[in-house]
Amino acid sequence: MQATDLERAWEIAESVPDPELPMLTLGDLGILREISFDDGRLTVSLTPTYSGCPALAEMRAVVTGRLTKAGFTAVEVRTVLSPPWSSSMISADGRRKLAEAGIAPPRFVPMQQPSPVPLTLFSRGPVVECPACGSADTVRTAAFGGTACKDLYRCLACAEPFEHVKEI
């Protein structure tokens, strides 16, 4: 019976949408680390993405709210800092959903060490495929975007501007 409750809690928690990228669930994003169910108490562990990301408070509130409505009376959401989140933790499903929403998913290159200082001006930035037409002929137009996790690109083939989830 407990295993069933735990599975139900996982399903509810991992289906909560990211408030800033609502096409993704917490499960897709890879920030849901652990759920334990002990003596009627449910403990959910979430990992923040960026240090200052304001979405975490929202996620915490929604996870707690949905689990409480589902009948879990004692719910605690904990922060887990280590190991840090990486864009490589976004699932295959999550990458597909991002691309379908017109946002280029991150490449699989976790940045372990600080990168060397870039010295080339007018560089195109890392090669990112256009989510509209698939061309790799794209150029980075800004290193920071509308949320902490994205930068801005433009496709030179189809001329479409698009967002890209940064590799961290």
Place this chain on the structure above:
Amino acid sequence: MPFDSAYEAITEENDSQRWAFGTGFTDPLAGVDTNVPAGVDGADLAAYCLMLGDDALIMSHRLQQWLARAPELEEETALANIALDLLGQARLLLTRSGAAAAQQGRPVHTEDDFAFGRTERAFRNVRLAEGSDRDFAALMARLLVFSTWRLALLSHLRDSVDPVLAAVAANGVKELAYHRDYAAQWVIRLGDGTDFSRERMAAGLTAVAPLVPELFQPTEIETRLAAASVAVDPAALRPEFDAVLDTVLTEATLEWPDLPRLAAVSGQSGRDGVHTAEMGYLLAELQSVARAMPGATW
């Protein structure tokens, strides 16, 4: 479900405490084990986290002052993102400081108590963080120095024996790498640009150079904690810092100005709570709402 306001549409859980997206400020270390590790001096650890937290908080505030002042929308977005990353680091570090101090029997201080309740003398940030900038080039000079120094510092801090500090550093390193890249690109662009942009960029370096030696001057607290593998001895970061600056400035066709350091006051500077005249004005703005309405939540 129909919504009367945009806030309701994006916030699923509404109550009087959380009236808008992102206003539910909860302890950023909720559920994290903040016990001071055995063998680590809790008072020193609290003081150290306060230094690093204040650096981030004050630099973030200066960056926020650039909003609606940056030359282009893209740059404004970049500065806002960098400010947000640093504010996030500050929240974690100030909270860690409060938790470590509370275990020494001191009164519990939250991140808000630290940010809004202290007077100037109690802030421990380096003086580099608090300066205002005459123009965008001056900001880029300061951001290059700040992010290069802090990236080197946090890179080493990932090995701290305090797991909380190590985890905050591990996340911060990824963010700071982007900040440094951004500043380096602008220093090169402006330095190796027109006569005017080059003159402004050189002036920016001149403004920031006297504040650099302080970054590498260890306090007694840092020396003690570095010996215990908790902290990083800032003096050890100088070669790494110099190498990065040298690479960027060579590309920017600029030279590092050889200027005397900004003097300490009776041997005291930012880490001792002795700041420049600009700090008072910064805090007056930063703390104005909290002081006008003590205890208010929003």
